[in-house]
Amino acid sequence: MPFLLIMSAPLLMAAEETSELNSGDTAWMLVASLLVLLMCLPGLALFYGGLVRGKNVLSIFVQCFAIAGVMSILWVIFGYAIATGDSWHGLIGWDSSKLFLDHISSTEDGNGPLSGTIPESVFVMFQMTFIIISPALIVGAFAERMKFSAILIFTIIWTLLSYLPMWHMVWGGGLLHSWGAIDFAGGNVVHINAGIAGLVACIFLGKRRGYPGPALVPHNVPFVLIGAALLWVGWFGFNAGSQLAADTGAGMAMLTTQVATAAAVVVWIALEWIIAKKPTAVGAATGAVAGLVAITPAAGTAGIMGALVIGALSSLVCYFAATKLKHALGYDDSLDVFGVHGIGGIVGALLTGWFIRDGSGDFAQVIVQGKSIVVTVLWSAVASIIGLYAAKLICGDIRVEEDVEHGGLDRAEHGEEAYNWEA
Secondary structure: OOHHHHHHOHHHHHHOOOOOOOHHHHHHHHHHHHHHHHHHHHHHHHHHHHHOOHHHHHHHHHHHHHHHHHHHHHHHHHHHHHHHOEEEOOOEEEOHHHHHHHHHHOOOOOOOOEEOOEEHHHHHHHHHHHHHHHHHHHOOOOOOOEOHHHHHHHHHHHHHHHHHHHHHHHHOOOHHHHHOOOOOOOHHHHHHHHHHHHHHHHHHHOOOOOOOOOOOOOOOHHHHHHHHHHHHHHHHHHHHHHHOOOOHHHHHHHHHHHHHHHHHHHHHHHHHHHHOOOOOHHHHHHHHHHHHHHHHHHOOOOOHHHHHHHHHHHHHHHHHHHHHHHHHHOOOOOOOHHHHHHHHHHHHHHHHOOOOOOOOOOHHHHHHHHHHHHHHHHHHHHHHHHHHHHHHHHHOOOEOOHHHHHHOHHHHHHOOOOOOOOO
């Protein structure tokens, strides 16, 4: 079993404090942090915003901006202490010295300690972008029908109960790490975790009024393509940045990310061409995201052929999950969060166990990956249910009223409209 490959997990590298700062590694990680932040603001906001109707586009933008602010503060105050602290039964961590990042800001020279060859402050910033993007992904599942206050409460509770424990279990030396599970950049921690939360939430809220129907179509397809392009570019920071160094490993992670994404785009377009007779712009963008999601856990370990297969298979499976499965089962995952991130993350996590470029991938590693997926699914589902009921207890009904849903969340929830045709 390739235990050495797991050493690429962020926290383990962070724990290996060295006495020497590498300016090249530091510069790359500063850039990688900005690239991941670009994924959420403006990448995800444009991608999701273009997919919803025009009367709800600002609600998506505000949700993404608000989550970026709230999660950054949460990470600084106690999130980092929970994720990276001493382990409690492999499920959660705690280190009171890291509250408010006091161990960094209280150093005599003001520069703080190192994490490997980079300042720990840079590592904290890099991982802060992950805690921003993860709950932001979920909002696409219940877009156009959940109160803003309820979204904030739900995402905060889910982050506390699911994201931070999963971070610790996978990257903090916890349970899944002890099993030998491989998750280079967030297949379990980010995508399966968020995808399951999205599925639970959209079922809990119920379908949008009029679903399925011809009126529920993207209002701005160029937004979708621009957002997907920003996600694609930003994902290089997500995956290659998880190497935490400007070295050959980062270069290989960048290459496998591009190869898998390209394969996924081609497969999705081909499927639309064969089945629906017309390849669409939204389909190309969705295929790209499916490939990006699936290669995320394997970016640091897969070879080129593995990346091709992971990208192609994820696109194939996600296509049918997004176009057939949700209609067959009758749930309204507005923007296919589960169909792309949940299913794509599961496909990628499983295939990570087989496609390892040093040849050490085998069925035993696939079983380990499968076990880690089961834990992630169950953990996120339970945390999501608790978060939703807590939001309902605090807010009353967490779904907007019928007249608000009809008129749009932009005006009712935020007092603004994206398009003022009378101006």
